[in-house]
Amino acid sequence: MTFELLATEGAARRGRLTTPHGAVDTPAFMPVGTRGTVKSLTPDDLREAGAQIVLANTYHLLLRPGHQIVRELGGLHRFMAWDGPILTDSGGFQVFSLAKLRKITEAGVEFRSDVDGSTHFLSPELSIEVQQALGADIIHPLDECLAYPASRQETERSLALTLGWARRSQAARAGGAQALFGIVQGGTWQDLRRRAVEETVALGFDGYAIGGMAVGEPKGAMYDLTELVAGLLPARQPRYLMGVGKPEDLVEAVARGVDLFDCVLPTRNARNGQAFTGAGPLTIKQAQYTRDPRPLDEACRCYACRRFSRAYLRHLFVSDELLAYRLLTLHNLHFFLGLVAAMRTALETGAFARFKARFFERDPVSFPDVSLDAERRPDPS
Amino acid sequence: MTFELLATEGAARRGRLTTPHGAVDTPAFMPVGTRGTVKSLTPDDLREAGAQIVLANTYHLLLRPGHQIVRELGGLHRFMAWDGPILTDSGGFQVFSLAKLRKITEAGVEFRSDVDGSTHFLSPELSIEVQQALGADIIHPLDECLAYPASRQETERSLALTLGWARRSQAARAGGAQALFGIVQGGTWQDLRRRAVEETVALGFDGYAIGGMAVGEPKGAMYDLTELVAGLLPARQPRYLMGVGKPEDLVEAVARGVDLFDCVLPTRNARNGQAFTGAGPLTIKQAQYTRDPRPLDEACRCYACRRFSRAYLRHLFVSDELLAYRLLTLHNLHFFLGLVAAMRTALETGAFARFKARFFERDPVSFPDVSLDAERRPDPS
Secondary structure, three states, rough: EEEEEEEEEEEEEEEEEEOOOEEEEEEEEEOOOOOOOOOOHHHHHHHHHHHHHEEEEEHHHHOOOOOHHHOOOOOOHHHHHHOOOOEEOOHHHHHHHOOOOEEEEOOOEEEEEOOOOOEEEOOHHHHEEEHHOOOEEEEEEOOOOOOOOHHHHHHHHHHHHHHHHHHHHHOOOOOOOOEEEEOOOOOOHHHHHHHHHHHHHHOOOOOOOOOOOOOOOHHHHHHHHHHHHHOOOOOOOOOOEOOOOOOOHHHHHHHOOHHHHHHHHOHHHHHHHHHEEEEEEEOOOOOOHHOOOOOOOOOOOOHHHHHOHHHHHHHHHOOOOHHHHHHHHHHHHHHHHHHHHHHHHHHHHOOOHHHHHHHHOOOOOOOOOHHHHOOOOOOOO | OOOEEEEEEEEEEEEEEEEEEEEEEEEEEEEEOOOOOOOOOHHHHHHHOOOOOOEEOOHHHHHHHHHHHHHHOOOOHHHHHOOOOEEOOOOOHHHOOEEEEEEEEEEEEEEOOOOOOOEEOOOOHHHHHHHHHHHHHHHHOOOOOOOOOOOHHHHHHHHHHHHHHHHHHHHHOOOOEEEEEEEEEEOOOOHHHHHHHHHHHHHHOOOOOOOOOOOOOOHHHHHHHHHHHHHHHHOOEEEHHHHHOOOHHHHHHHHHHEEEOOOOHHHHHOOOOOEOOOEEEOOOOOOOOOOOOOOOOOOOOHHHHHHHOOOHHHHHOOOOHHEEEEEEEHHHHHHHHHHHHHHHHHHHOOOOHHHHHHHHHHHHOOOOOOHHHHHHOOOOO
């Protein structure tokens, strides 16, 4: 994997990641394909919406269908018929947010599957093995993602564990061809975040993820910590802010030097009937749309907006029709992918500061305050 | 609407219906778009699968979103963004199979909505008014669809009611531009079916539907009655066997002179995890497909078969992923639309008898015996 910086403006960066499965223009948003599918969409839909890379969850694929089966079937790219780049997380976040009866030791984490109650043990070595079997282009070391708030003592313990696991993950993937990103933890303590950057960078990874954000901390803290961490990370390597976020978070984080994002917000909210638009969020089930012949967003060129009215989409949604989820998902991804594309264009022309100012003027952004710590979890439905 | 006969072989016919929204090559299969959507698919998917006409249900659209709203939004074609021909039923079948607390009089039928419990009264005149508001190319008079078995006396009473309603429907649509098909009822009594044909044809419709089939009667009776009725109907007008059926039923009915079919089997069974293939049905959740790299049907060229393995589709299905329903629906419609296309080709070359013999040889057809009387009902899920 290589990463080029094509342009910068302040801390913001326009770059290009090149992976064995193709290039990713950054800043980039990665649709979440939890179980090897971005819910309701085909790989062709994703391409059409402008996706260049998707994220898949190691935890879910480990439990079902199992990484050996995916390997046997030619790896995740072939399994899900997506020939572009794939990034996998380590499974840590889901073990800590979804699984039951966790027991954490230095060796790893024992947990019960939320699928069938079976007991599993995930170690840093097994996480790497699973991700190698899946064959993603970018993989991650097992880390502990603390809930917010956590005490300083607890955060120090956790950081030491994550750093130890990072070392073991690096040893485990020795010689592997996949890019391995280090994960910077450290909670909300600036000095611990500093230490996390120093020690993680000292290990030498192909890129760096900022973890433990959007887990309930105040928004200002997230922006400040992102700025701190991004400012300390090596300029020549990609930076990925895990599980973030809302449209305004993407703009704020790009301004602070982040290159990669993933979030279930566009896909999950679509299934809950919420469309992102340039004029703010739109809750399609509302009675005001019953006779509304306009598209979701008059400025949008996605398939849903080119072909269907709000009235029809509302009818589908209140009728529990599968097509509603699909069309809203397509639209929302189009919105998120369009937003990062707009930021890339602005960065190419030195117009990012102006773009950012206009974004916040035009769009006072009252995107709903869904609990961010739940955002990376799959819809239980 | 015009109907041309392009070729015949025995009783079987190859024809072409021309409607204000385009042509329909017959024999044709109409995907069921109950609420103005063929579940999980877009109009473009339908085109790609080879659909030339879709069916929508008057009952469902009357209750939600309401026919006035559809009219206000430019009619059903525009509402659902399908610019090809649409056929609507009269609402009768669903009133009798879905609604609660029905009270039937000569005036019409009073019922409670299965959506919200509200009371409605559907008369032959209102059914025509609703279908005119929707703007389908082919519409139907309100009829009573009897359950099987029904006594001779009950069937005679019902037939008289249906014939009276047919007369009133014709008066109600006077001057309307839509094609109106007469519906031939008469239960399982051959002489009542004869009388039904005579009296319905005497009224003079643009085409004829054979109703009250696949409601639980023995398969032999369905084939015999279809043969009888089709043989008595005017040769120069299209014949539509309502709510039928399984692949073998389509072949048997085409052999007896039927031109049009609709059935929820391909779409509903897809959502239940069943794929139709040339080698018989395939239940995707079975463990035997866990590691199966083959497509659903190696002879199939649909998108699902070109891109995905049984193992992946099984993974999606057992994980309740929306994409599973979509891909299986696409495949099954491709199968049904491919079957009628194959029959058309056979008829064009005088090879239908040979096609039929080979169809039953190659495919001993053990399509599951789902209760046929439920087939036109929407999935309650």
